Amino acid sequence: MSNLNKDAEFWSAPTLGTTDYFNECSKTKLGIPMNFKGKQEAFEGNAYAGLYLYAPKDYREYIQVELSETLKKGHRYSLKLSLSLSEKSDGAVMEIGAAFSEKPLSIHTKRQLSNATLESEIIKTTRPEQFLTNGFYDDKTEWMHIELEIIAKGFERYLILGNFKSNGGTNYLDFGKNRTSTEGYSYYYLDNIMLTYVGPDYQPNQTYVLNHVNFDFDRFELGPKARKSLKDVYEHLKKHPKLKVTISGHTDHLGSEEYNEVLSNQRANTVAKYLRKLGLENDRISYIGYGNKIPLDSTLTDKARRKNRRVEFVMTEFVDE
Numbered sequence: 618m619s620n621l622n623k624d625a626e627f628w629s630a631p632t633l634g635t636t637d638y639f640n641e642c643s644k645t646k647l648g649i650p651m652n653f654k655g656k657q658e659a660f661e662g663n664a665y666a667g668l669y670l671y672a673p674k675d676y677r678e679y680i681q682v683e684l685s686e687t688l689k690k691g692h693r694y695s696l697k698l699s700l701s702l703s704e705k706s707d708g709a710v711m712e713i714g715a716a717f718s719e720k721p722l723s724i725h726t727k728r729q730l731s732n733a734t735l736e737s738e739i740i741k742t743t744r745p746e747q748f749l750t751n752g753f754y755d756d757k758t759e760w761m762h763i764e765l766e767i768i769a770k771g772f773e774r775y776l777i778l779g780n781f782k783s784n785g786g787t788n789y790l791d792f793g794k795n796r797t798s799t800e801g802y803s804y805y806y807l808d809n810i811m812l813t814y815v816g817p818d819y820q821p822n823q824t825y826v827l828n829h830v831n832f833d834f835d836r837f838e839l840g841p842k843a844r845k846s847l848k849d850v851y852e853h854l855k856k857h858p859k860l861k862v863t864i865s866g867h868t869d870h871l872g873s874e875e876y877n878e879v880l881s882n883q884r885a886n887t888v889a890k891y892l893r894k895l896g897l898e899n900d901r902i903s904y905i906g907y908g909n910k911i912p913l914d915s916t917l918t919d920k921a922r923r924k925n926r927r928v929e930f931v932m933t934e935f936v937d938e
Contacts, residue, residue: 619634619635619636619637619638619678620635620637620638620647621636621637621638621666621680624638624640625638625664625666627682627683628666628680628681628682629680629681629682629721630678630679630680630681631679631681631721631722631723631724631730631777632677632678632679632722632724632725632726632727632730633724633725633726633727634668634669634676634677634678634679634727635678636666636667636668636678636679636680637654637666637667637668638664638666638667639652639664639665639666639667639806640663640664641659641663641664642663649663649664649665652667654667654703654704654705654706654804654806655703655704655705655757656704657701657703657704657806659808660699660701660760660808660809661699661808661809662808664808665806665807665808666680666806666807666808667703667804667805667806667807668680668779668804668805668807669802669803669804669805670710670712670713670779670780670787670803670804670805671708671710671780671784671787671789671800671801671802671803672800672802672803673784673800673801673802674728674800675728675729675783675784676727676728677727677728677729677730677779677780678779679730679777679778679779680777680778680779680807681721681722681775681776681777681778682775682776682810683721683774683775684773684774684775684776684812686774687771687772687773687774688717688769688770688771688772688773688774689769689771689817690769690770690771691768691769691771691817691818692768692769692814692815692816692817692818693766693767693768693769693814693815693816693817693818694766694767694768694769694812694813694814694815695764695765695766695812695813695815696715696764696765696766696767696776696810696811696812697762697763697764697765697809697810697811697812697813698748698762698763698778698807698808698809698810698811699760699761699762699763699807699808699809700713700754700760700761700763700805700806700807700808701756701757701758701759701760701761701805701806701808702754702755702756702757702803702804702805703757703804703805703806704757705802705804706757706792706801706802706803706804706805707791707792707801707802707803708789708790708791708792708801708802708803709753709754709755709789709790709792709803710753710754710780710787710788710789710790710803711750711752711753711754711787711788712747712780712781712782712786712787712788713747713748713754713763713778713779713780713805714745714746714747714748714778714779714780714781714782715745715746715748715765715767715776715777715778716730716735716742716743716744716745716746716776716777716781717742717743717767717769717773717774717775717776717777718738718740718741718742718743718773718774718775718777719740719741719742719772719773719774719775720740720741720774720775721740721775722738722740722742722775722777724738729780729781729782729783730745730777730779730781731781731782731783732744732745732781735781741772743770743773745781746765746767747765748763748764748765749763749764749765750763753788753790754805755790760808760809762809766815768818776810776812778807778810784800789801789803816849816852816853817849817850817853819850819853819932820932821860821932821933821934822931822932822933823931823932824929824930824931825929825930825931826913826927826928826929827843827846827847827850827888827927827928827929827930828842828843828846839887839888839891844891847888847891847892847895848895850862850892850930851892851895851896851897853932854892854897854901854932855896855897857932859934859935860901860932860933860934860935861900861901861902861903861932861933861934861935862892862897862901862902862903862930862931862932862933863903863904863905863930863931863933864885864888864889864902864903864904864905864928864929864930865881865885865904865905865906865907865911865928865929865930865931866880866881866882866883866884866885866886866888866904866905866906866907866927866928867881867884867906867907867908867909867911867912867913867925867926867927867928867929868880868881868884868908868909868925868926869909869912869921869922869923869925869926870909870912870917870922870925871922872909874908874909877908877909878906878907878908879906880906880908881906881907881908881909882904882905882906883906884906884926884928885904885905885906885928886904888904888928888930889902889903889904909925912925913925913927
């Protein structure tokens with residue numbers, strides 16, 4: 618059994634592979650900086666993990682951790698980690714990936730977790746995504762830093778890291794050390810694993826309802842959560858200067874048609890003003906009020922009315938004249 622399961626809180630091995638946990642306090646071969654795979658200082662803190670990303674007969678090791686919260690559907694996250702090739706490795710690889718699951722995995726295998734293996738599980742999982750690289754992860758001295766951006770499906774609560782490809786599907790650089798076998802070993806230390814929220818994955822020409830911008834009856838002020846949602850919109854527009862935004866305000870069915878049109882216009886204008894305050898250029902913002910003409914829910918309940926008191930937006934690209 619992997620010592621990771623008992624020595625590292627929150628972390629575990631999702632397969633029969635024996636992922637290692639190294640710590641400065643260890644008096645065994647699992648110490649830092651010296652250990653049974655070579656020498657490496659921790660990048661941060663006093664511990665790191667170690668696992669095979671390549672080994673004979675497709676043997677693989679993985680590391681699994683529970684996230685602090687379930688990821689939000691349609692939102693972007695940045696996954697970063699640091700890795701270092703152990704000194705005793707026979708070669709280096711270009712493949713390390715990440716998959717996510719709804720519940721913790723416990724799979725009775727020592728081989729790679731292929732797409733077919735993950736899809737056969739009762740537990741919902743994502744397909745593994747590869748960290749992008751320009752070459753082999755072959756540095757045995759310094760920590761290498763890699764990053765992957767993912768768009769969440771909305772069920773992800775556990776992260777699994779490792780090489781999800783077979784030996785045949787892995788780019789492997791043999792150092793010529795292994796004289797007795799056609800397949801060598803690539804063993805890596807992992808540290809500084811971080812998953813951070815980037816923001817919603819807004820697509821051009823799609824209509825979005827602003828989160829937390831459901832107004833109180835007859836009101837058009839923005840609350841703290843609404844302002845936070847608008848900051849996400851602003852950050853996306855800031856990163857994509859060729860996009861502009863059209864804001865539309867809406868009301869429930871109570872009140873006259875004329876009054877609701879004025880109120881919906883005020884709601885859209887409130888959002889536009891806040892985006893300008895954040896720094897968005899005026900020529901990238903337009904707004905309009907539709908009153909109660911386009912309800913999301915036509916039932917006459919309080920819940921429906923609150924749902925209809927909203928602001929929507931569409932991002933489009935500037936058209937060259």
